Amino acid sequence: xxxxxxxxxxxxxxxxxxxxxxxxxxxxVLGSGLGEVAAHITxxxxxxxxxxxxxxxxxxxxxxGKLLIGKFAATPVAVMQGRVHGYEGYSPAEATFPMRVLGRxxxxxxxxxxxxxxxxxxFTQGSLVLIRDHINLTGLNPLTGPNDDxxxxxxxxxxxxxxxxxxxxxxxxxxxxxxxKLNEGVYIAVPGPSYETPAEIRAFRTLGADLVGxxxxxxxxVARHMQMEVLGISCVTNMAAGVLPEKINHLEVMExxxxxxxxxxxxxxxxxxxxxx
Ligand code: HPA
Numbered sequence: 001x002x003x004x005x006x007x008x009x010x011x012x013x014x015x016x017x018x019x020x021x022x023x024x025x026x027x028x029v030l031g032s033g034l035g036e037v038a039a040h041i042t043x044x045x046x047x048x049x050x051x052x053x054x055x056x057x058x059x060x061x062x063x064x065g066k067l068l069i070g071k072f073a074a075t076p077v078a079v080m081q082g083r084v085h086g087y088e089g090y091s092p093a094e095a096t097f098p099m100r101v102l103g104r105x106x107x108x109x110x111x112x113x114x115x116x117x118x119x120x121x122x123f124t125q126g127s128l129v130l131i132r133d134h135i136n137l138t139g140l141n142p143l144t145g146p147n148d149d150x151x152x153x154x155x156x157x158x159x160x161x162x163x164x165x166x167x168x169x170x171x172x173x174x175x176x177x178x179x180x181k182l183n184e185g186v187y188i189a190v191p192g193p194s195y196e197t198p199a200e201i202r203a204f205r206t207l208g209a210d211l212v213g214x215x216x217x218x219x220x221x222v223a224r225h226m227q228m229e230v231l232g233i234s235c236v237t238n239m240a241a242g243v244l245p246e247k248i249n250h251l252e253v254m255e256x257x258x259x260x261x262x263x264x265x266x267x268x269x270x271x272x273x274x275x276x277x
Contacts, residue, residue: 005093005100006148011053012101020045020069024078025276027102027228028268029219031083031114033257034235037072037265038081044070049082055101056084056094067098073272078102085214087193092142096222100151103226109166109275110223111231111268112216115257117240117248119201120185120210125239126256128179128263130170131162131232135188135209136217143225152225161224166231166275173270179263185210187234189217198242212240231275233267235260 022043030037038044049055049065058065068079080102084095102110116129123129147154167184174182188204190196192214196204204212211234223230237253 006150008054008097009100009104012055013104015053016047016067016069016101016105019047022069022071022076024069024076024105024107025109026075026272027078027080027107027110028072029080029083029110029112031215031235031257033115033237033254034113034261034264035081036258036261037268038068038079040265040269041068041070041072041077041079044068054097056090056097058082058084059088073269075272075276077272078105078107083215083219086138086140086191086218087214092138092140092218093145096142096218099219099222100226103151103223103228107228109229109231111233112219112223113233113235113264114213114216115237115253116187116211116213116234117195117238118210118236118243119188119205119212119240120183121243123183123185123210123236123239125236126260127236128182128260128267129211129234129236130167130182130184131187131211131216131234132167132184133162133186134217134220135186135207136221138189138191138217140218142218142222152227156225158221158224161220161230162232163229166229169271169274170231170233170267174267177263177266177270179267185234187211187213187216187232190214195248196241201240201242211236233264235264
């Protein structure tokens with residue numbers, strides 16, 4: 001059974017390598033409404049997920065489902081334009097298959113972005129927040145089942161899962177940009193797809209969460225299993241349920257994402273040359 005995953009990743013890696021000779025050093029996962037960064041990739045080879053062997057396909061609007069291999073700020077990158085989520089019916093192992101492929105391509109650093117609801121009332125809608133840590137409230141783990149020692153260790157540490165080096169680098173550059181000093185926070189992941197109730201949000205705040213979303217944590221678990229260095233950035237597309245009198249609206253979540261895309265692009269552009277040590 002563990003062999004399966006290894007062989008399935010090989011097929012995807014071989015397919016991608018046959019499309020481009022560029023060897024990406026950094027991967028970027030673009031979250032809901034944040035796909036625009038992709039427009040700044042030069043010398044891009046675009047590969048629809050549907051063509052890559054064993055890749056899951058995204059079904060949500062705003063996640064166009066393409067892997068771009070190209071250059072961003074002179075750095076060879078692999079950009080996932082869109083991701084799949086557990087609520088689409090994928091198991092955590094299936095949904096994180098692209099992480100496996102990126103890791104097996106020899107990429108050691110990954111920037112994972114997402115749209116999130118702001119639980120911390122000092123956060124503002126439309127701001128970028130660095131993820132400092134997470135709480136996996138999905139009840140699931142993508143590593144459930146036999147471990148393949150070629151991919152990573154059975155038991156491993158998660159205490160610096162969101163690299164303090166990369167967070168410091170992001171802060172240092174953000175201070176010189178429109179985004180200024182960024183807030184940092186703990187991201188709590190729920191399965192979705194329904195947004196939370198106000199009571200859940202109050203409970204999550206008590207648990208120590210600052211942001212809530214439906215992605216990222218399984219990807220980070222798999223990335224750390226493969227010893228990739230992770231930078232996590234949330235875009236606060238809305239204040240979480242019950243924080244403000246308004247209801248949460250998916251279209252607004254996407255719209256706010258669009259408004260901060262240029263800030264995310266500027267930040268990634270600034271840190272990219274230094275992310276590879
Ligand atoms: N809750 C969960 N996921 C989200 C939210 C939210 O409020 N906003 C964007 N993604």
